Amino acid sequence: MVAVDENAWYYCLTHAKAEKGVGCRAADRMGPYPDEATAKRALELARERTAAEDKADKEWKGR
Template identity: 45%
Template sequence: MALFKKRTAGKPGEWFYCLEHKKVEEGPECPAKDRFGPYTTRQQAQHAMERAAERNLEWETDPKWHDKGKDDARPGEEGA
């Protein structure tokens, strides 16, 4: 018995953004590694890349995600 079932058809109303084809798809047409989703609306899926860019910027500027000492090291020294 397989641990995970491979879904060949999506549920009605599930929307995905395919990173490979750069388009919105209803139901999972492409492998999970190549898509964002599921989203409840087509419009949410259309804005997936914008939302990902916003989140990346938030994480890159969040001080909780940066180790102290690494960027503070003097030239020629390694960070803690």
């Protein structure tokens, strides 16, 4: 069982919205995030982080 911080925010992939504390099952959520605004940007943040890692991989491989 995963402990949930009742004061933290999560992004629910099922409902496409930010949720505070206990909500949908952990497999359907991203987070925790420090505040609602950050949780609402979860998908955007994930895209940015993925792009940065893809860039780092290409640089590491020498492309």
